[in-house]
Amino acid sequence: xxxxxxxxxxxxxxxxxxxxxxxxxxxxxxxxxxxxxxxxxxxxxxxxxxxxxxxxxxxxxxxxxxxxxxxxxxxxxxxxxxxxxxxxxxxxxxxxxxxxxxxxxxxxxxxxxxxxxxxxxxxxxxxxxxxxxxxxxxxxxxxxxxxxxxxxxxxxxxxxxxxxxxxxxxxxxxxxxxxxxxxxxxxxxxxxxxxxxxxxxxxxxxxxxxxxxxxxxxxxxxxxxxxxxxxxxxxxxxxxxxxxxxxxxxxxxxxxxxxxxxxxxxxxxxxxxxxxxxxxxxxxxxxxxxxxxxxxxxxxxxxxxxxxxxxxxxxxxxxxxxxxxxxxxxxxxxxxxxxxxxxxxxxxxxxxxxxxxxxxxxxxxxxxxxxxxxxxxxxxxxxxxxxxxxxxxxxxxxxxxxxxxxxxxxxxxxxxxxxxxxxxxxxxxxxxxxxxxxxxxxxxxxxxxxxxxxxxxxxxxxxxxxxxxxxxxxxxxxxxxxxxxxxxxxxxxxxxxxxxxxxxxxxxxxxxxxxxxxxxxxxxxxxxxxxxxxxxxxxxxxxxxxxxxxxxxxxxxxxxxxxxxxxxxxxxxxxxxxxxxxxxxxxxxxxxxxxxxxxxxxxxxxxxxxxxxxxxxxxxxxxxxxxxxxxxxxxxxxxxxxxxxxxxxxxxxxxxxxxxxxxxxxxxxxxxxxxxxxxxxxxxxxxxxxxxxxxxxxxxxxxxxxxxxxxxxxxxxxx
Numbered sequence: 001x002x003x004x005x006x007x008x009x010x011x012x013x014x015x016x017x018x019x020x021x022x023x024x025x026x027x028x029x030x031x032x033x034x035x036x037x038x039x040x041x042x043x044x045x046x047x048x049x050x051x052x053x054x055x056x057x058x059x060x061x062x063x064x065x066x067x068x069x070x071x072x073x074x075x076x077x078x079x080x081x082x083x084x085x086x087x088x089x090x091x092x093x094x095x096x097x098x099x100x101x102x103x104x105x106x107x108x109x110x111x112x113x114x115x116x117x118x119x120x121x122x123x124x125x126x127x128x129x130x131x132x133x134x135x136x137x138x139x140x141x142x143x144x145x146x147x148x149x150x151x152x153x154x155x156x157x158x159x160x161x162x163x164x165x166x167x168x169x170x171x172x173x174x175x176x177x178x179x180x181x182x183x184x185x186x187x188x189x190x191x192x193x194x195x196x197x198x199x200x201x202x203x204x205x206x207x208x209x210x211x212x213x214x215x216x217x218x219x220x221x222x223x224x225x226x227x228x229x230x231x232x233x234x235x236x237x238x239x240x241x242x243x244x245x246x247x248x249x250x251x252x253x254x255x256x257x258x259x260x261x262x263x264x265x266x267x268x269x270x271x272x273x274x275x276x277x278x279x280x281x282x283x284x285x286x287x288x289x290x291x292x293x294x295x296x297x298x299x300x301x302x303x304x305x306x307x308x309x310x311x312x313x314x315x316x317x318x319x320x321x322x323x324x325x326x327x328x329x330x331x332x333x334x335x336x337x338x339x340x341x342x343x344x345x346x347x348x349x350x351x352x353x354x355x356x357x358x359x360x361x362x363x364x365x366x367x368x369x370x371x372x373x374x375x376x377x378x379x380x381x382x383x384x385x386x387x388x389x390x391x392x393x394x395x396x397x398x399x400x401x402x403x404x405x406x407x408x409x410x411x412x413x414x415x416x417x418x419x420x421x422x423x424x425x426x427x428x429x430x431x432x433x434x435x436x437x438x439x440x441x442x443x444x445x446x447x448x449x450x451x452x453x454x455x456x457x458x459x460x461x462x463x464x465x466x467x468x469x470x471x472x473x474x475x476x477x478x479x480x481x482x483x484x485x486x487x488x489x490x491x492x493x494x495x496x497x498x499x500x501x502x503x504x505x506x507x508x509x510x511x512x513x514x515x516x517x518x519x520x521x522x523x524x525x526x527x528x529x530x531x532x533x534x535x536x537x538x539x540x541x542x543x544x545x546x547x548x549x550x551x552x553x554x555x556x557x558x559x560x561x562x563x564x565x566x567x568x569x570x571x572x573x574x575x576x577x578x579x580x581x582x583x584x585x586x587x588x589x590x591x592x593x594x595x596x597x598x599x600x601x602x603x604x605x606x607x608x609x610x611x612x613x614x615x616x617x618x619x620x621x622x623x624x625x626x627x628x629x630x631x632x633x634x635x636x637x638x639x640x641x642x643x644x645x646x647x648x649x650x651x652x653x654x655x656x657x658x659x660x661x662x663x664x665x666x667x668x669x670x671x672x673x674x675x676x677x678x679x680x681x682x683x684x685x686x687x688x689x690x691x692x693x694x695x696x697x698x699x700x701x702x703x704x705x706x707x708x709x710x711x712x713x714x715x716x717x718x719x
Contacts (some may be wrong), residue, residue: 011135014124016429018117018137019440021145023422025113026444026451027415028376030404031106032461033500035324035381037081037321039156040068042105044079045089046503047715049097051511054083054244060501061493061529070252070268072244075532075716076216080252083240084195084233084694085159092410096456096507100451105157105504106406110452112161118155119165120145123337126172127344130297136348138429143347144340148280149328149370152375155404158326159197160333167207168337171304175208180225183211187226191233193334198237198251199314200334209303248307254597257317264316272392274321276312276336279328281367283339285360289346296345304342308335325384327375327393378402404460411454417447462504463497467576471543472507474570474578480613482538485512488556493545511537517544518557534583539613540564542579549577550659553579561658565611565619567677569658579658582677585609585619588719591630595713597695600634601626603713606693618718622674622693624656626666634663634695634704638678643688645718652678653696663695681707691715 033039043056055076059065063079072078079086089108096107120141126362127137132529143151153161170189173182193200204227211226213219240246245252267274277283294301315331316323335673350361371394375378378398384391407415421444428440475485487502489495495516501509515529533540540560547554549569560566560581567580587607596602610616620638637653655662656674666672680689694712696703703711 009432009542010125010128010137012432012434013134013138014121014128014141014430016425016432016437016440017124017141017145018121019425019437019444020422020429021120021142022117023112023425023444025117025151026418026448027405027416028151028155028423029110029113029406029409029414029451029455030105030155030379030460031109031406031455031458032379032404033105033109034156034379035158035326036064036068036123037324038109039500039503040065040079041081041157041159042089042108042503044081044083044086045093046104047110047511048090049093050088050509053402054078054086058497058499058511058513060516062516062518064157065524067254070245070250070254073246078252079245082159082194082196082198083237084192085162085197088162088196089157094387096452096658099456101450101453101456102506103459103462103504104506105500106455106458106460106462107452109155109157110448112156112158113308115156115161115165116145116150119150119161119168120166122165122172123341126168126175126341128552129172129177129339130344132344132348136344136351139351140340140344140347142338143282143365143368146372147282147365147374148336148340149375150280150336151372152327153330153333155376158330160330163193163197163200163334164337165590166196167334170207171210171338171341174207175300178211178213178222180221183222183225184228185212187229190226191229194230194239195233195237196275197334200313201230201234203307203311204404206303206307209306212299234465244365245433248671254485255319259313259317259319259321261313261316264318264321265312267321268312268316268332271390273390274323274329276332276339279371280336280339281364281371282343282361283336284364285343285346286339287351288357291481292345292349293342301342304338308332308339311335322390325381325389327381374398377405379404406455406458406460409460410458414451414454416460417451421447456504462501464501465496465498465542465576466573467545468498468501468505470572471541471576471578472505475510475541475587477505479510479541480539482613483510483541484533484537484539485510485541485543486533486556487512487514488517488542488554490517490546490553515556517547517554517556526556527559530556531563534560534564534581539567540581540582540583542581543576544579545574545576547577548659549579550655550662553613557658558660561660561675562673565621565675565677566654566658567613567617567679580609580677582613582619584618584675585612587621589716591716593713593715595706596627597706597713599627600630600663600695600704601672603693604671606715608715608718614677614679616680618678618680620652620676620678620691620693620715622656622676624666624672624674626663626668626670626672628668629666630663632697632699635693635698636674636693638676638691638693638715639712640678640690640718643690646690649689650678650680652676653698689718691718 043058047053056079057077069077092108092111093104096102097103124137124141166189170186173186211222242248349357380393424440428437499514564581569579587609589608592605602625605623607621609619635653636656640650661672692712705711
């Protein structure tokens with residue numbers, strides 16, 4: 001048996017290995033979303049960091065997001081993924097906000113890179129605690145980080161790398177020599193895994209086997225300490241579910257573990273697209289590494305194998321056991337470090353013997369790195385839309401358009417800086433001196449701040465349009481608390497590209513929501529969603545593309561024009577248009593003049609109210625009763641005059657009902673209700689305003705007159 005490594009030396013080597021992995025992950029970083037699952041988690045995290053909310057209502061309430069969430073009791077959309085995951089990502093978002101130029105999502109994507117490097121760190125420490133040599137232990141950590149599909153998932157925002165870290169820490173804590181403090185910390189690690197991925201709770205009893213002690217009193221003490229944080233988190237999750245859905249056991253999933261066990265096991269063990277042995281070739285060493293592990297460590301080996309086997313059986317029963325369009329067997333990634341630990345005798349033997357054990361391990365390592373590279377360097381996942389989610393993507397010939405390394409899409413100096421960090425970490429690994437490891441750590445941390453900024457500027461995965469920045473500029477200039485931005489593209493206008501740009505941009509401080517430009521009954525609850533937004537926000541900014549005012553295709557804008565107060569519209573770049581609508585407030589004054597204008601329509605009634613969104617504005621309702629269609633297009637107008645001097649102070653005019661009720665379409669018996677916002681002078685307004693309204697021909701400027709010759713109707717004085 002190899003003598004145990006001095007703890008301090010092994011910790012230095014483990015830290016250097018983790019820094020090396022982190023630098024390599026930086027070198028191959030993308031920062032781009034690969035899955036709508038990631039976007040669902042991030043939407044919650046962004047809401048937490050910016051608005052203190054735990055919903056994901058920013059996403060489009062239709063395909064593909066409708067399968068990622070459930071509508072809560074309050075009418076908002078809530079993610080089915082663990083809130084612990086979103087809380088961790090929210091911390092990364094909060095940090096990214098402090099770094100100039102950094103993208104929020106692209107920065108948070110590096111959380112899994114850090115988690116994967118730390119998993120290797122604790123895996124090395126666990127192997128050393130079991131008595132294996134430093135070189136074999138470090139080799140195991142590097143194999144995990146580079147020769148398994150953990151490398152691919154280090155580029156993502158999936159929860160599995162975080163659960164893998166929690167479980168690896170748990171095993172490291174419970175390797176023989178257990179104390180009460182370790183049992184409590186192990187429970188905290190398991191509780192974190194449950195918060196991140198609630199299904200982890202079913203593994204709690206199996207991990208408790210690692211606490212085994214022949215003395216009943218000591219065993220009960222360990223179990224109590226282990227179970228305390230787990231119980232606390234479980235109760236918190238049940239309360240969270242109750243608050244969201246009114247059911248403590250409703251986590252948001254519609255699926256259950258009712259799939260085909262045989263199909264799932266066949267997929268995990270022997271398929272061309274999800275075999276754990278294919279995507280983590282070093283695990284093949286289990287066949288000659290596990291028996292000596294059991295001989296050396298006894299029941300520990302069987303317990304770790306039982307945890308891994310149960311996880312495979314559990315997720316084999318999941319209807320979509322393959323985990324969607326992803327790389328390798330995503331759902332069983334958390335037990336990958338545990339299985340790697342069971343190969344330690346084979347790794348040790350490879351160092352000790354020059355024959356087939358060494359060549360076999362070198363071959364498995366080389367195969368492992370080779371099969372990860374297509375998943376690390378290229379993103380071929382979109383091809384699954386044509387080929388199917390079970391297609392073995394590693395067999396595809398890489399295309400230049402699939403390149404998924406940020407530094408190849410701008411900011412190439414990032415690759416140089418990350419490469420320099422890798423060389424420094426490698427030097428620290430080869431000569432594990434405390435000062436050198438510390439220098440490498442500080443240098444990589446400092447470099448990471450610059451790399452995060454450069455990563456945000458590369459814009460890989462977040463295609464920008466000039467109108468997006470213009471929208472944020474207008475919101476910064478004229479936005480107020482209580483405002484919300486509604487992204488309203490048609491399904492054919494790359495709506496996901498628009499959504500992820502706003503998700504990633506730190507400057508998007510106003511709450512925003514995705515709403516496909518579709519009528520009711522075509523995939524989303526359009527009318528209900530608009531009504532909900534009007535109930536929860538004082539003013540909505542609607543961003544549309546390719547539709548002008550009054551365009552029948554702009555169905556959500558029409559819904560707003562019929563129910564809210566129109567505050568204006570402006571064209572932006574590339575055919576985008578930004579319109580403003582205010583939530584109706586109670587009327588403070590009203591009248592029924594019943595005055596006809598030009599034989600076209602009667603101003604049957606009006607109402608005035610104060611605006612909550614803009615205190616220096618009025619909400620004006622005009623109720624027109626058409627007498628006949630107008631021969632020419634007409635605009636309506638509302639003016640605020642100084643009640644004493646008659647000077648014009650403020651005015652609004654436009655096609656009635658934001659363009660959706662042109663006077664040429666008016667018919668007798670119809671009632672056209674027009675709601676507009678009149679912006680009053682902000683500084684020193686006169687003590688009294690005289691409000692008038694009317695109709696005019698925008699081509700000639702000619703106003704329609706009343707029967708007594710007036711070219712306007714007096715509404716009254718304000719206040």
